[in-house]
Amino acid sequence: MAQKTTKDLRALGASEIEKMLGDLKLELAKEMGKIKVGSVPDNPGKVRSTKRAIARIKTIINEKVRTKNAGNM
Numbered sequence: 001m002a003q004k005t006t007k008d009l010r011a012l013g014a015s016e017i018e019k020m021l022g023d024l025k026l027e028l029a030k031e032m033g034k035i036k037v038g039s040v041p042d043n044p045g046k047v048r049s050t051k052r053a054i055a056r057i058k059t060i061i062n063e064k065v066r067t068k069n070a071g072n073m
Helices: 006-011 014-037 045-072
Strands: none
Touching: 006 045, 014 045
C-alpha cells in the first residue's frame, strides 16, 4: 500500500479511513504470519512501516473524535 501523508489522510472520510485501517491490519497479519512460520520476510522494513501507518491512522481517527466531542461541550 502506498504511503499517504497525514494531510491526505485528514481529508478522507471516516469510511475510507476505516477501510484503509482494515487493509493495513490484514497486511500486517500476513507479514507477521510469514515471520511466525519461520520464513524470511520479503521486506523486513515493511512490518515497521505498516505498524507506523496503523498508528498514524488511529491518531487521526482519535483527533477527529476529540474535535467532534469538543464541539458538543
